[in-house]
Amino acid sequence: MAGQYVPGHAGGAQVIKDGERWTLVLVRELNHPRERVWEALTDPKHLREWAPFDVDGDLGHAGATVHLSVANAPRPMISETVVTRADRPSVLEYNWGDKNLRWELESLGDGTRLTLWHNIDRGFIAWGAAGWHICFDVLDRLLAGDPIGRAVGPDALRYDWQRLVDEYAKEFGVTAPKFPGTDVGK
Numbered sequence: 653m654a655g656q657y658v659p660g661h662a663g664g665a666q667v668i669k670d671g672e673r674w675t676l677v678l679v680r681e682l683n684h685p686r687e688r689v690w691e692a693l694t695d696p697k698h699l700r701e702w703a704p705f706d707v708d709g710d711l712g713h714a715g716a717t718v719h720l721s722v723a724n725a726p727r728p729m730i731s732e733t734v735v736t737r738a739d740r741p742s743v744l745e746y747n748w749g750d751k752n753l754r755w756e757l758e759s760l761g762d763g764t765r766l767t768l769w770h771n772i773d774r775g776f777i778a779w780g781a782a783g784w785h786i787c788f789d790v791l792d793r794l795l796a797g798d799p800i801g802r803a804v805g806p807d808a809l810r811y812d813w814q815r816l817v818d819e820y821a822k823e824f825g826v827t828a829p830k831f832p833g834t835d836v837g838k
Contacts, residue, residue, distance in 0.1 A: 659811060660789075700802070707733075
């Protein structure tokens, strides 16, 4: 049940710093085969269940142009996206706005080691880490047949998102900005 979900502590993340350009690297080991994880990363129907965006087409084809729209945003936030690499079921790359995402899926026994590289503005790196942490938990539960529903945007606040933000901010040595319209992030 969704009400019983509480994310674990911050972990499995690092930041690669190149001046003002920071890249969040998250690693998660999933007990699901690469093909199932690939489908969840590329199929719009599956992405609607766990990802922080909706997409109007399949992300699994290099050269495809689709539109990503931020889920649960207070106003429409849509960006045109080009899939720059889609090597099924190992590597997926595309942009989200002016930020790049690279997904690597590595076989790990019967499961998959999923690694995400996402360049994020330095001031929001802890937000990104906490958000993706929760998204990965939701993805794992979805693939296990125990879906809890997407928890992004303001909905993530119900799931200890602020605790995760604070933990990642401390780990990365940054101060997280305040979440708009709340006293979260003080």
